[in-house]
Amino acid sequence: MANTLKSSFVTGWLLDPFQPTEQHARGPFRPVLNKLLWIVPLMVGIAGLAVALVGLSVDREQFFFSYLVGWTTCLTIALGALFFVLIQHLTKARWSVVVRRIAESLTWSFPLLALLSLPIFFGMHDLYHWAHHDVMDPSSPHFDPVLKGKESYLNVPFFIVRAVIYLGGWTLLSFLLYRTSLRQDVDADPSIPARQRKISAIGLAFTAVSTAFASYDFVMSTDPHWFSTIFGVYFFAASFWTAHAVIALAAVLLQKSNGLNGVVTEEHYHDLGKLMFGFTVFWTYIAFSQYMLIWYGNLPEETLWYRERLEHGWQTHSAILLLFHFVVPFWVLLARTVKRNGTLLAGVAIWFVLMDWFDMHWLIMPTHSPEAGISWITLAAGIGLLGIFFSAFMYRLNRHSLVPQNDPNIAKSIVFAT
Amino acid sequence: MLNDLREYIGASMSIYSPREDGLYGMLAEFRNPGELVHAAEAVHKAGYRRFDTHSPFPIHGMDKAMGLGNSLVGAWSLGGGLTGLAAGYLLQWWTGAVDYPMDISGKPAFAVEPSVPVMFELTILFAALGAVIGMFAMNGLPRPYNPLFNSERFASVTDDGFFLHVAASDKNFDVASTDELLRKIGALSVEKLYDLDDTAE
Incomplete structure (x- = not known):
């Protein structure tokens, strides 16, 4: 029977677990098949990673911190997209059906991210102070009683187990949602939306908790003395914020390549823009909540983290973050014209990805280097990882219909108006 | 005229x-x-x-x-919001640092950090009031x-x-x-x- 979804050969799973179904796509939903969209980022990505690898031999510790910044940036985009898909299913959203495939395609980045996370485990000794044996050893001069107290959570085997659970869980969820959605493209089984909702209900609960814990493990524990319970929400805010930007950017790129004609309209850009605006404020709200409580509490073990970010040049980074992660995007996206114009919104979206990377750099790097600055290794690793991430995403996106074409709400989504 | x-x-x-x-x-x-x-x-x-x-x-x-064209209510709302922001700042500064300064665990008499929630709330309140007032000022209602x-x-x-x-x-x-x-x-x-x-x- 022709109307079935076929698995890819096992080696292809990293990129896309299913064989192309683009021959089933109808009219404007057909992929644009513009090879430049994935070849250019791939070339840039490989070049970036090659330069970063040179950095590994120059400054090993710097390399691992740089790599972690790039990797978490990619992780925020994929996680934000996963949240997007889960929420659209759970709310039976109509407006977003035409951009949902873009987000679904982004979520299948998790296997690639799992593979790319390997260097982090090899660099644990450099990245995570708690992974040193001597800080846990009472007879050692480097013994650290605070870290000893956290040993039952912060230890290497448990860290690896948790990482496998996060990345495995996200991959499984993405697989279930991606498979049901692609199957719907070739075979409009009416039971599919209900199944997607069921997966999403469990999936949202899992993703919410695992995102928070993943942010504690990968990011917050680079400074293992410091703790903030709102950190997981901060990480979620950054993720969701960037994901909307990447979805808008991908939609514009596809339209510039003559895809999705008359499918994604200024009404959809307007809504994506409103969400980008809304989560700009949400991110700031969370970031400020964390800062204000620590300012007010004035406890040394908490304020130290901000002190590191307010001296030796890091205060400039903090100011840039406030200004260009909040103030400027706020005023730019306040205007209706920007939200309704795809090209302008794509410009803002690129800015958002850059600022998300800058945010991750601000979270992670001050622990490594007390003096502010952006190392060439960080730039190379960021360009490399984002390039490969984006290339795989674009390649996958153009193997299937650009929208879930048999979704019962597809017609309503196309004519949707705010 | x-x-x-x-x-x-x-x-x-x-x-x-x-x-x-x-x-x-x-x-x-x-x-x-x-x-x-x-x-x-x-x-x-x-x-x-x-x-x-x-x-x-x-x-x-x-x-x-x-x-x-576009409704001007948005401009009223923006004006209200900016007024509220300034009012919140002035309120916090005047009550904290000028009219009744008090030393509470060595914290400054006025600082932006704890004032932001007040400024934020007044921004929202005044923006909402600005929108309502602007709406009534411009639509000619009620009109018995x-x-x-x-x-x-x-x-x-x-x-x-x-x-x-x-x-x-x-x-x-x-x-x-x-x-x-x-x-x-x-x-x-x-x-x-x-x-x-x-x-x-």
């Missing part, structure tokens, strides 16, 4: 002055929302600016059909008397009637040609409306 200004502002709120002879305008009824939108487009295209549409429910796309109520047909506007009203004070208004235009674009009925000062009797 002052009268012109009053008339201009009134017209922006759909409060029009009648002609010398008391003629207020023409009222045309249309079959359905779609026809009303097309009628509004046609009337706007014919050069009329002082006209308004009335329907039992909001009609999507009517603003555009009538040639109305409207010459349109003199039409018996107009009573169905809260039920199933779709009306378009062209004001007599429009510079293009002419009883014969306006009537002809309204009928040409499919009006079910066209009637002349008078705004007579019956308290004078």
Whole structure:
């Protein structure tokens, strides 16, 4: 029977677990098949990673911190997209059906991210102070009683187990949602939306908790003395914020390549823009909540983290973050014209990805280097990882219909108006 | 001069002055929302600016059909928000550092950090108030008397009637040609409306 979804050969799973179904796509939903969209980022990505690898031999510790910044940036985009898909299913959203495939395609980045996370485990000794044996050893001069107290959570085997659970869980969820959605493209089984909702209900609960814990493990524990319970929400805010930007950017790129004609309209850009605006404020709200409580509490073990970010040049980074992660995007996206114009919104979206990377750099790097600055290794690793991430995403996106074409709400989504 | 200004502002709120002879305008009824939108487009295209549409429910796309620009309520809201932000800052600074400075665990008498929630809340409050005040200042409501109520047909506007009203004070208004235009674009009925000062009797 022709109307079935076929698995890819096992080696292809990293990129896309299913064989192309683009021959089933109808009219404007057909992929644009513009090879430049994935070849250019791939070339840039490989070049970036090659330069970063040179950095590994120059400054090993710097390399691992740089790599972690790039990797978490990619992780925020994929996680934000996963949240997007889960929420659209759970709310039976109509407006977003035409951009949902873009987000679904982004979520299948998790296997690639799992593979790319390997260097982090090899660099644990450099990245995570708690992974040193001597800080846990009472007879050692480097013994650290605070870290000893956290040993039952912060230890290497448990860290690896948790990482496998996060990345495995996200991959499984993405697989279930991606498979049901692609199957719907070739075979409009009416039971599919209900199944997607069921997966999403469990999936949202899992993703919410695992995102928070993943942010504690990968990011917050680079400074293992410091703790903030709102950190997981901060990480979620950054993720969701960037994901909307990447979805808008991908939609514009596809339209510039003559895809999705008359499918994604200024009404959809307007809504994506409103969400980008809304989560700009949400991110700031969370970031400020964390800062204000620590300012007010004035406890040394908490304020130290901000002190590191307010001296030796890091205060400039903090100011840039406030200004260009909040103030400027706020005023730019306040205007209706920007939200309704795809090209302008794509410009803002690129800015958002850059600022998300800058945010991750601000979270992670001050622990490594007390003096502010952006190392060439960080730039190379960021360009490399984002390039490969984006290339795989674009390649996958153009193997299937650009929208879930048999979704019962597809017609309503196309004519949707705010 | 002052009268012109009053008339201009009134017209922006759909409060029009009648002609010398008391003629207020023409009222045309249309079959359905779609026809009303097309009628509004046609009337706007014919050069009329002082006209308004009335329907039992909001009609999507009517603003555009009538040639109305963006609403200015957003600007009122922005002004209110900025006022609230400044007011919150001044309130915190004046009460904390000027009028009643107190030393609480060595913290500064005034600092931005703990003031942000107050500034934020006042921004939201004043922005909302600005929007409500701006809305009332610009839409001319409440309006207990409207010459349109003199039409018996107009009573169905809260039920199933779709009306378009062209004001007599429009510079293009002419009883014969306006009537002809309204009928040409499919009006079910066209009637002349008078705004007579019956308290004078």
